[in-house]
Amino acid sequence: MTSAKPVRSSQTTITELMIPAYANFGGKIHGGILLSLMDKVAYATASKHAETYCVTVSVDQVEFLQPVEVGELVSMMASVNYVGKTSLVVGIRVESQNVKTGITKHTNSSYFTMVAKGEDDKPTMVPKLILENEEEVKRFIESMRMKEIKKAVKDQMDDSKSKMEVENARTLLKDQRCEIKIRL
Numbered sequence: 415m416t417s418a419k420p421v422r423s424s425q426t427t428i429t430e431l432m433i434p435a436y437a438n439f440g441g442k443i444h445g446g447i448l449l450s451l452m453d454k455v456a457y458a459t460a461s462k463h464a465e466t467y468c469v470t471v472s473v474d475q476v477e478f479l480q481p482v483e484v485g486e487l488v489s490m491m492a493s494v495n496y497v498g499k500t501s502l503v504v505g506i507r508v509e510s511q512n513v514k515t516g517i518t519k520h521t522n523s524s525y526f527t528m529v530a531k532g533e534d535d536k537p538t539m540v541p542k543l544i545l546e547n548e549e550e551v552k553r554f555i556e557s558m559r560m561k562e563i564k565k566a567v568k569d570q571m572d573d574s575k576s577k578m579e580v581e582n583a584r585t586l587l588k589d590q591r592c593e594i595k596i597r598l
């Protein structure tokens with residue numbers, strides 16, 4: 415395995431035409447189609463860096479900010495933003511272009527955490543990431559911070575705390591849009 419690789423060595427872009435079969439009942443492109451394409455580009459990017467098979471562990475910040483129309487060309491630009499020991503965070507910027515008007519819109523940016531697997535199907539070490547400009551340094555730090563925040567949220571949501579809150583549910587949920595009618 416190579417010991418360290420630059421971000422540019424695994425950057426990947428895919429472009430796909432949005433055909434009518436990808437549309438939902440409202441005539442816009444299904445979110446699931448875009449997610450599937452994002453998963454593929456995340457895999458391609460992560461496995462190029464890791465030089466091995468990778469699996470998707472988690473997906474962050476999937477927000478479809480603008481609808482994608484049939485006939486548009488969707489491009490996904492992906493790069494490795496962060497590496498841990500066996501995991502990698504791939505950032506994906508999704509843009510959709512209307513070929514007639516030439517107008518391109520940014521539909522979303524999402525972050526896929528992938529884990530590299532060895533021949534034994536166990537997580538395996540990935541090469542370090544060589545950061546060659548300030549943007550790459552910024553993205554690495556942001557991913558590192560996001561990992562810390564996610565861990566803090568997970569700890570905060572731990573099961574024993576939720577159980578305690580259920581006991582105080584009537585007070586906690588009094589302004590929420592739900593009714594408690596427990597069936598015994």
Ligand SMILES: CC(C)(COP(=O)(O)OP(=O)(O)OC[C@H]1O[C@@H](n2cnc3c(N)ncnc32)[C@H](O)[C@@H]1OP(=O)(O)O)[C@@H](O)C(=O)NCCC(=O)NCCS
Pocket residue numbers: 469470471472497498499500501502527529537
């Ligand atoms: C991902 C997987 C290998 C992790 O296994 P594990 O026994 O928890 O392994 P570890 O605890 O050693 O964690 C391995 C890495 O994954 C990271 N990880 C584990 N769970 C994570 C989560 N929920 N979110 C983000 N990263 C996570 C760990 O931080 C660690 O990263 P590091 O080595 O860079 O520090 C295992 O859960 C798996 O195979 N999941 C199925 C993935 C899959 O098949 N996806 C396809 C869609 S079904």
